[in-house]
Every structure is written in C-alpha cells, then in structure tokens.
Amino acid sequence: MTRWGMVIDLDRCTACQACVVACQVENNIPPVDQADSERGRGISWIRLAPFREGEHGTRPSLRLVPIPCMHCERPPCVKVCPATATVIGHEGLVGQIYARCIGCRYCTTACPYTVRQFNWKKPEWPQPMQDGLSPDVSVRPRGVVEKCSFCHHRLQRARDQARMEDRTLRDGDYLPACVESCPAEAMFFGDLDDPRSVVARLAAGPRAFRLLEELGTKPKVIYLSKGESGGDV
Amino acid sequence: MTSPDRDGAPDRRLAIAAFAVMFCAAAAIGFVTGGLRSPSVDQPIAFNHRKHVVENQLGCSTCHQFYETETFSGLPAADVCSTCHSEPQGKSSEEAKLVRLLKEGRPLVWNSLFRQPSHIFYSHRRHVMKAHIRCETCHGSIALTTSPPRSVKRLKMADCIACHEQRNVSVDCTTCHR
Numbered sequence: 096m097t098r099w100g101m102v103i104d105l106d107r108c109t110a111c112q113a114c115v116v117a118c119q120v121e122n123n124i125p126p127v128d129q130a131d132s133e134r135g136r137g138i139s140w141i142r143l144a145p146f147r148e149g150e151h152g153t154r155p156s157l158r159l160v161p162i163p164c165m166h167c168e169r170p171p172c173v174k175v176c177p178a179t180a181t182v183i184g185h186e187g188l189v190g191q192i193y194a195r196c197i198g199c200r201y202c203t204t205a206c207p208y209t210v211r212q213f214n215w216k217k218p219e220w221p222q223p224m225q226d227g228l229s230p231d232v233s234v235r236p237r238g239v240v241e242k243c244s245f246c247h248h249r250l251q252r253a254r255d256q257a258r259m260e261d262r263t264l265r266d267g268d269y270l271p272a273c274v275e276s277c278p279a280e281a282m283f284f285g286d287l288d289d290p291r292s293v294v295a296r297l298a299a300g301p302r303a304f305r306l307l308e309e310l311g312t313k314p315k316v317i318y319l320s321k322g323e324s325g326g327d328v
Numbered sequence: 329m330t331s332p333d334r335d336g337a338p339d340r341r342l343a344i345a346a347f348a349v350m351f352c353a354a355a356a357i358g359f360v361t362g363g364l365r366s367p368s369v370d371q372p373i374a375f376n377h378r379k380h381v382v383e384n385q386l387g388c389s390t391c392h393q394f395y396e397t398e399t400f401s402g403l404p405a406a407d408v409c410s411t412c413h414s415e416p417q418g419k420s421s422e423e424a425k426l427v428r429l430l431k432e433g434r435p436l437v438w439n440s441l442f443r444q445p446s447h448i449f450y451s452h453r454r455h456v457m458k459a460h461i462r463c464e465t466c467h468g469s470i471a472l473t474t475s476p477p478r479s480v481k482r483l484k485m486a487d488c489i490a491c492h493e494q495r496n497v498s499v500d501c502t503t504c505h506r
Contacts, residue, residue, distance in 0.1 A: 184500035192501045194447060233447035233506060248506040251449045255399065258458055 097186040098168075099245055100287035100315035101274065102297045103161055107281035110159035114141055114273035114282065118163075121246060121272035123228045125218035138212045140164070140243035141273055161282075163273065164189060164210045164243035165306065165314030172202035172211065181240075187315060188247050196239040203240055207307050208314075211242045245284075246271035266292050287315060369439045373426050374475045381471045388463060388471070395452035403438040406430055441480045442467065449506050459495070 118124070118141045127137035141163040149155045166189045172181050173189065180195035181202055203211040217237045220228070228234065231248040235241050253269040266285050274282040285292040294317070297303065302319040380386045389396065391404040409426060416427050429436070444450055455461045463471065466483055485504075492499050 182501050184502050185498065186500075188500075188502055190500070190502035190505065192505050194445075194505070230446070231449075231506065233445070244502075244506075247502045248449065251503070251506060255451045255454055259453060 096288055098287040098315060099166065099187055099250075099269075100285070100294050100298065100317065101163065101166075101245070101271070102283040102294045102303075102317045102319060104281045104283075104297075104302075105158065105160060105318055105320040106302070107279050108159075108161065108277075109279050109281075110143055111278065112143060113276050113278055114161055115139060115143065117272040117276035118243070121229065121232070122244070123218075123232050123234050125220055126224075131215070136213075136215045138214070138241065140210070140241070142210075160318070161273070162208060162210060162306075163271075163316060164245070165208055165312065165316045166245060168313035168315065169311060171205040171207065171312060175201040175205040177201065188245055188250075190247065191240065191242055191244065193233065193235050193239045193241065198238040198240065200240060206242075207310055207312065211240050213240050214238060369441055369476065371438055371476050372429065372436050374422050376422070376474050377471045378474045395456050397453055399449075399451040399453060401452050403440065404436070406434070406436045409436070441470075441476070442482055444483070447505055449504055
C-alpha cells in the first residue's frame, strides 16, 4: 500500500517561508486584508509556528516550524465531520470535498494542529492575479473549510502521466509545491510504505519525531531534529 | 367599526388579481418563445456533425485534436475549418456564414456543452486511450446530430462512480475532486 508522507528536516530549515508563498500561489489561496488578518481570518495551508527551546538560564533559541496538514492516519477531523466532506483515502491522503462541506467547523475545532481554516468571505484577488489562478485547483466558495491537500491535484496529473507511459509512479514524480520550492532542501515527500523511498529511510532515522504523537493521531508529517534525540541543539 | 385595513382590502384583492393575470401572461409568453428558442448554448456556427462524420467520414481527431495526448479533447480553431471551407463546398446558408467569418479572420469561440465543474479532474487520454471507452458511451449520439443538440446529458457523479465500481477503478473522493 502507498502511504503518502512528508519529512521536514528542522536542522536544515532556515524559516525562509518559501514554502508558504509557493503553497499560496499553487493552491489559489487569496490574499487577506489587514482587518481580516487581525481577526485571524487569513488562510494559509502551511504556516510557521514559533517554538521556544532551551532551559531557563541557558542560551535560548526560537525555532520556527513549518506546519502543513499532518494527513493523520487516525484523523480527528474525519471522525467529527457530520457531512463526510472530509475523508481519508486509500493512500492516506485526507481530502476535503468542498462541494460536500456544510461549514459547521467541527473539524477546525477537532484538529489538534489547527491547520483547518474557514472561508469567511468570497475569495478575491487583485486584477493581474485573478488571471493567474491555477486551473488544477478549484477556488473555494465562501462558507466552506479548507486545508493543505498535499497538493493532491499534482498526484492526479502525475498518475495520469505515468499511466500514459505504462509505468508505475516513481519516487519524485509527485511532490507538493512546498517540497519542490524549498531552497534549503529541508523537505522530502514520498511513499512511507516503500522501504526504498527517501522519506521512509529518513522517518526511520534517530532524529525523527512527530508532533503531538501522544494523541494517537499518527501524523504522516515527520520532523527531523537533533534536539529531540538528546544531542546538541 | 371600519378600519383603514378593511377599507384597503378590495384594492389589495384587485392588485393580487392583476398580478396573477400578468404572471400567467408572462408565463405563457415564456412558454411559447421557450419552445421556439434555438440551442440553449449559443454557438458561432450551427455545426453539423453528421455531415462531417457520417457523410464525409472525418475522424473525430480532425477537429478534436487532443484526446489521444491530453486530458482535454479540444474544440476546433478557425484554421481547422479553413483547410476545407476557405471557399464554399456546398450551398447551405450556415456554410456561407462560416466562409464569411473565416474571411474576416474572426476566431470561432465554441461553448462547451459537457463542461464539468472546476473542482473535477477528468482525463480524456486515460479513458479513451487506456480504458478504450468509446466517445458515445459518455457523449451519446452527438456525432450523429445535424445541429448542436439543445440539451445534452452531462455526466453526473453517479455515472462516473457506477462505471468505476464496475471496472474496479478508484472511487476515493480525491481521485476526481480537487
């Protein structure tokens, strides 16, 4: 079975936010004005969350951790959705089907990673951007919830292409926009169930950990950091 | 005993009656003109599939050039028609109109009848070249029509799912939705 997953190497990440911008453009995410931003109504599918590290009295450090949807193996959002608008597929992608979403926002509350956002407004872009929207990703209407899709529209294209070439998908055929754009090469993506894949190898390494693992959500985004394994920070 | 309310009542009844008459008249006019209306989708030329496909044996890919290699099929640009219609082939007035349009160098902008919503991913090359499904399975007898059909049976989700289940293809929501 294929289990799509992501690895983010925090020891290489420079917090440049190229992934955030790439995601915004790839997925037709509208810009937000100041008033809405102040009310917490801006949308981003991947954000940088601040984590303070270091004991009191030692040299403090601030780490900015990129947080996309974790595509949990046991997703709390799927469990609470009363409309089956969010579902986990056979290859582990947690999909959001906007046409089915009723905007109740149970899922935004249930998600422990707070990666789900509600569309308070009809999305709008300033004119030159309006013409540059991607046709591969639908624009979400007002009143539905959205979140990181692991750019599954790229999987649709990649699978179509591979089938036309009469072959199966290769490691690297399908990469989300954030992974592709990372200038520090701190992000990896692939099939966690394929022991030969880069992500499977990294996820099995000593630096690997997951966010809020103790909740039992089984996230498929895996972080790497020396700090977690008890080495030098 | 009399109240302004009851004084106003006959007036209101009259107004309601007048409205009802006007409504019926409007509906009747709508019904008649609706019945006479030509295709619900406006096309620059009333294209005759039968004439080209059946009588002149043109393959679909003469005009829909991309279904073998792309996710979409494509609708023909003016230069495709120009290869045969820079001069009239017959006597039809529709063809005369086409020849005039082509001479003026105007682009032909066709409206798609089968358009799916933007949140759907669909691939022609996959269904036509790999699954070997015939055009008419999804498009009905459009290739036999003499003018653009007034209404077509657009594929609904249930149609996609029914075939996918039968042929053991994925029905995960994210297979088609995006």
